[in-house]
Amino acid sequence: MPDQELIDMLRTVLQEELRPIKDDIKSLQQGQQSLQQDQQSLQQGQQSLQQGQQSLQHGLQSLQHGLQSLQHGLQSLQQGQEKMQKDITDIKMQVNHIWKDISKLEKRVEKLESIAQ
Numbered sequence: 001m002p003d004q005e006l007i008d009m010l011r012t013v014l015q016e017e018l019r020p021i022k023d024d025i026k027s028l029q030q031g032q033q034s035l036q037q038d039q040q041s042l043q044q045g046q047q048s049l050q051q052g053q054q055s056l057q058h059g060l061q062s063l064q065h066g067l068q069s070l071q072h073g074l075q076s077l078q079q080g081q082e083k084m085q086k087d088i089t090d091i092k093m094q095v096n097h098i099w100k101d102i103s104k105l106e107k108r109v110e111k112l113e114s115i116a117q
Helices: 002-116
Strands: none
Touching: none
């Protein structure tokens, strides 16, 4: 039986000595799980950032198309304004000619009236 007591005593000593190692292993496993969770969280964050970047790129492309459309519209407006200014100049010249014609007609009417009296 003394052997059994020795075995039991050694078992107890070994268990006591191994307990901190077991605790350390548990702690390391928990730390590893925590790191894995953090890594998953980081990967999800990275995917979210990539999706946001793609969304921003699509938005930028949309803005660029809108800007091109606005530039074409502005160019069209400028061309229309130039044509309108030419038309206004032409109308002013025609109105001036009409006033000159009216003035000539008034002078003729006055002349005819003076002859008729």
